[in-house]
Amino acid sequence: MCIISPLSAQEAISIDSLIKTYKEKSLEPEEKLELLFELSYNSAIAAPERIAYGDTLVDLAKRLNNQDAMMKGHLYKAYAYMDMSDYDQDIQETLAAITIAKSIDSAYWAYLNNHLGFTYSKVNNNSEALRSFRKGLDILLNMENTEYYHLGALYFNFSDFYLRNNQLDSAYKYLELSKVSFDSINNDSHKYFLDGNLGVYYFKKGEYEKAKRLIESGADNSIESRPEAAVEYYNYLTDLAQEQNNYGEAKKYAERAISIGKNIRANSELANTYLNLYEIYLNRNDYAAALEHYKKHKAYLDSAINLPTIQRMANLRNEFEVANKQKEVDLMAKEAEIQSLRANRQRTVSIVSVTVVVLLSLLIFGLFNRFKYIRKTSRIIEKEKNRSDALLRNILPDETADELKENGRVKAKKFESVSVMFADFRGFTRYSEDMDPEELVRRVDFYFSRFDEIMEKFNLEKIKTMGDAYMCAGGLPFPSEDHAARMVMAAFEMAEFVEKVKQEDPDDPTRFEIRIGINTGPVIAGVVGTKKFVYDIWGDTVNIASRMESNSEPGRINVSENTYKIIKDKFECTFRGMVDVKNKGMMKMYFVNGLTEEKKKEVYREFNVTT
Incomplete structure (x- = not known):
């Protein structure tokens, strides 16, 4: 969960009124720029539409040579891509904003590194996340006038990062620093997020009762302002209930997370939710339902990773893993039958005569020699196959080589x-x-x-x-x-x-x-x-x-x-x-x-x- 620092005061303006004004009125460039700020930033507008407004904002800012507006346009697009779990585009837009912020010596440089670190943490790139957080903190601490809200947000994200990686002492230290920063400016908008993450800290320390009350407070009070955070908190509540063997309550929390997450495309959080449901149904011996939730877990997980250039390979890997999970579920469903077969086999083995043992020994010896021969031959074939594949990829692009191997020909492309x-x-x-x-x-x-x-x-x-x-x-x-x-x-x-x-x-x-x-x-x-x-x-x-x-x-x-x-x-x-x-x-x-x-x-x- 990320605390986002406010870049400008956002008034409660009707979205329909904003859009109507933008489309119907003849506006001066600067007036149009102000409207585009609202339309590309306002989370009440669907993310794809915000991206389109952000593109228009960046183009207009270029024509006006307004570097500050260009920077914010890229950042607002990054927010929209983050809401769509398209972290690759989120990172690209944030880096574009950082480049502009550095060139104009903007104070937003610190905040942008904070946001970049959070996005990297979403794709499990911990080294880049930590480096970005530290860069943002270094900038803030060296500013003449301390920006306590930004500092509190960055300390919170530091704490959240360490919490995700189970470094609990560091997580608690930065959570306290965040609270001190926010209290120094009498700002309580962060209260429920601090409560929620403190609850997660207690949960990971094993203090379940204290944790549950705080996480529920964070979840219930963040639905409107940060629904993605609410989904994550409900996932933690699901984990907590499972730890206490309360699977009915765990299912209730998971279903609450899904009802919120589907509306905002919180793919990475929903991947964890469906994994929890898979475990819940597996514990109930409902193997068919467990498998269906595991498939949804894989689908949301791959959607959050968002690597289009290897999507086909990812799909093949997913199908392989789902197939293996199907086998696992089938084996568990027939466990009683397997146990019975094992008992019968034990009785059969006990009455095998010495003659049969000798014959089996000879057969095993022959099969072993044949196995060695086949394995040796397979290694030679595999080595030659890899060699030919490497030669093919040396003269053709990977995509073209794959198409040639699969179809025997390559279709010309424009x-x-x-x-x-x-x-x-x-x-x-x-x-x-x-x-x-x-x-x-x-x-x-x-x-x-x-x-x-x-x-x-x-x-x-x-x-x-x-x-x-x-x-x-x-x-x-x-x-x-x-x-x-x-x-x-x-x-x-x-x-x-x-x-x-x-x-x-x-x-x-x-x-x-x-x-x-x-x-x-x-x-x-x-x-x-x-x-x-x-x-x-x-x-x-x-x-x-x-x-x-x-x-x-x-x-x-x-x-x-x-x-x-x-x-x-x-x-x-x-x-x-x-x-x-x-x-x-x-x-x-x-x-x-x-x-x-x-x-x-x-x-x-x-x-x-x-x-």
């Missing part, structure tokens, strides 16, 4: 926005004529191996190499928003690597200079061949990217107008003018200028990659 890069070495053909073939291959492999590492670092896809030319793409096989910027950063690293190698021994003829060209647009991607599979892309976007490279200069990154429009807010570019391109006519081209060390670190942090 991607609306992909960034394509070509890079080649200047004067390579002239050098290759005089070099030993083995040395030539070794040098090219030296460069291309490093390029492959850079592609993996920036989540880009190597397509192929053609002699000294290296081709890669971003935004496939999984579409992404920032593929153009990632491609530019990868191009910088490639150019820096080539230049570094050249500086080590400038007189060595195998120290090449590199030209790089990038274009962004739609492509068709697919696999060609029936035996030697090749993943390739086609389209005018690819041809233009090749022309960008051929019209580039050594050590420079030449981008098309399409790419420039996407990256211009993140990178400084120089317009080269209109350049005559073979088979294309006159085209606009731009050189991407190098980054300062400070700017480079900022971009690396944004992409969450190391320098």
